Amino acid sequence: MDVLTVVLAIVGGLVIWLVLATTIRLLSTPPPELDPEDVIAVSQDYHCSVCGAELTMKSVNVQEDNPPKHCREEMVPVWRSA
Numbered sequence: 789m790d791v792l793t794v795v796l797a798i799v800g801g802l803v804i805w806l807v808l809a810t811t812i813r814l815l816s817t818p819p820p821e822l823d824p825e826d827v828i829a830v831s832q833d834y835h836c837s838v839c840g841a842e843l844t845m846k847s848v849n850v851q852e853d854n855p856p857k858h859c860r861e862e863m864v865p866v867w868r869s870a
């Protein structure tokens with residue numbers, strides 16, 4: 789076993805440890821509390837690019853305004869002229 793193999797094993801072990809520690813920290817951190825009062829009225833249509841389903845959001849929380857998910861994918865906003 790030469791020095792290069794030992795160095796590669798130590799670096800590989802450190803990388804695996806860092807990835808696992810970061811993953812565990814992310815999974816153990818609870819999401820921030822959302823205030824249900826922070827809701828505004830909207831009328832935004834979304835389209836699922838996987839199955840074609842559409843929905844209209846009537847209100848959204850200003851702290852959590854990511855597009856809704858369908859078929860495990862984020863839905864695409866649809867802009868329609870009024």
Ligand SMILES: [Zn+2]
Nearest residue numbers: 836839858859
């Ligand atoms: Zn879908």
